[in-house]
Amino acid sequence: MHEFSIAASLVEKLSEFVRENPDKRICEVRLEIGELSHIEHDQLHFCYESITKETPLEGSSLKIDKVEAFVECPHCSYRGRPKYWDDILAGAPVVTFQCPSCGKTVGETQGKECAIKSVKFSQIQPVPS
């Protein structure tokens, strides 16, 4: 379950932010995850919740934006969305690296991202003395 490693490095980065900004509380973190990275969103949510339990990050919400795949063909001039393989056995359409224009192998230009995009936080009110 590589989602665990990814959630762990996410929490590590956010904890760094919390340490540097002790007066701020993170309420939401937004990720960008590419269509070509094989990351189960539900698994990632689950791992994030379990790791952040009983930490200052507990209760913060994880939002995931999907990034579409784009490919480029070195054999012809095609640049654009990949060709999908619609196969009922696969469950959902499968991205292929077959050029939609000439049929040879393409390379990806976008869609492998797995990154933190932004963080929403609120200011913790100082306790009145």
Add this chain to the structure above:
Amino acid sequence: MANEGGIQATIEASPDEIYDIELEHSLLEANEKLAKENRALLDQHGTTAIDFMGAIGSGKTTLIAKLVEKLKDKMGVAVFNGDATTSNDADAIAKQNVPVVQIATINGCHLDANLVGKGLRKIDIDKVKLLFIENIGNLICPAEFPLGSKARVVVVSVTEGPWMVRKHPHMFLGAQLVVINKIDMAKAMEVSVEDLASDVHKLKPDIKVIPTSCKTGEGIEKVAAALLAV
């Protein structure tokens, strides 16, 4: 603008409001950086590393053992065995008298560049021309974690059934060579090797696909030749 993943801007906040900051930071970057370092180290010593991925029991260890047997008298070879729990695989290869490093992963789902980097410090890399890395038997996780190898090989076997390529397309997109193993069992399993190969080519038209049997030895020579050519 992505920089080293540091905080891009801080906003002075007043109470009772929610603030947003951009925080460009790749979560796979740490592994990718180490993979590049591994690759640089390997290149510097003229060593080619090949990463073998595939389901549990598809024949990764057996195939590597056959390749080692074929190549060890011609050049320096070494093997890294990723194994979640046991040292069975490492033991099987160590019998051939080549350097073997067993790499135990913590969560048992994939090797990462950090572990492979540690392995590289355990061998006399100058004496190794070809390094075989056996990843953990898993069809999903290893694809996300490059190790620094020059080529990634997927080993599928006919015993995994006729639909395994279309059910696990992800791993094939990042591979440079596909081995369809256990073809001696194809008939009994009623699985067509040609259909499996054609599924692979639907995903990646130019990729080389080699059918093998570690039992009869068929195709092993071709795999060795393909690896020496990467």
